[in-house]
Amino acid sequence: MSKEKILMIGAGRMAQAIINGLKQADFSEILVGNNTNSERLEEVEARFGVRTTNQWQNHVSDQDIIILAVPPEAHEEVLTSLSEVIDGQLVLTVAAGIDVKYLEAHLPEQTPVSWLMPNTAASKAESMTLFTLGHYVTDEHEYYIEKILFSIGQFKKLTEQQVHQITPITGSGPAFVYRFADVLIKEVQKAGVTEVVAKQLVAQMVKGASEMLTSDLKCPQDLMDEVATPGGVTEKGLQVLDEHGFDQMIQEAIRQCVDFASGNED
Ligand SMILES: NC(=O)c1ccc[n+]([C@@H]2O[C@H](COP(=O)([O-])OP(=O)(O)OC[C@H]3O[C@@H](n4cnc5c(N)ncnc54)[C@H](OP(=O)(O)O)[C@@H]3O)[C@@H](O)[C@H]2O)c1
Known part of the structure; x- marks a missing residue:
């Protein structure tokens, strides 16, 4: 053929x-x-x-x-x-x-x-x-x-x-994930771990979370709840993200990408 x-x-x-x-x-x-x-x-x-x-x-x-x-x-x-x-x-x-x-x-x-x-x-x-x-x-x-x-x-x-x-989510989104990973890798290195190992730890964590999102019927909030025991360490971390307007920051980044691509940047 x-x-x-x-x-x-x-x-x-x-x-x-x-x-x-x-x-x-x-x-x-x-x-x-x-x-x-x-x-x-x-x-x-x-x-x-x-x-x-x-x-x-x-x-x-x-x-x-x-x-x-x-x-x-x-x-x-x-x-x-x-x-x-x-x-x-x-x-x-x-x-x-x-x-x-x-x-x-x-x-x-x-x-x-x-x-x-x-x-x-x-x-x-x-x-x-x-x-x-x-x-x-x-x-x-x-x-x-x-x-x-x-x-x-x-x-x-x-x-x-x-x-x-x-497009800003599926096209540019990987760069946002890499940015997040970059911060985490640098934090891991502060514990005295080499960059190579730090990257391996973070990459597998992201891959595992992605796998849970892909294969599990649970929504992100349910998956978060599974990790964050009430009153525990993870809940504290999520609270800090809330206090710093994490959701709004991501929403704003997406909005500005859409506007920029359509020539309507502020
Ligand atoms: N990178 C991403 O994450 C991504 C994601 C989704 C979509 N895209 C889109 O993919 C497209 C290419 O991006 P890229 O990252 O691959 O760019 P790139 O690595 O800079 O490659 C651009 C290519 O376009 C060729 N080119 C430029 N002007 C040309 C012309 N007048 N006639 C013929 N060829 C020309 C260049 O030729 P030479 O080899 O001669 O320099 C080069 O091979 C962009 O439109 C981008 O929006 C990129």
């Missing part, structure tokens, strides 16, 4: 995370292009065994699916070049804020498009990816989109508005 031909435009962190998943899944032939960094293309070619090109525009007509993994601000230029050579191929972007409305407005009429919002855990096939579909996506296109997303983790189809609102 012939493989799907995928052109990846962009060869940076997110492109490489997706290429890694696609290579493991082995249902596509991948060609990678970028802006000007030929060294990066050589690295990607050597690391993943994919073909690369410094003239991606010359190869669009041979492709089934085009994935844009370039910065949001590069989209206008890339979509303008793409529009000159595209002929009905499915176009996907992983860029923050570049929704299907934007893609459809910048590509020839009736181009099938989808906006994907993965996170960096895609490199471990553990992304929680949100996606939304444009007006001209068929069931067959959706099947291929889901195949791509399955290769990098779990996925959920949502409305465009929901992807805007939830």
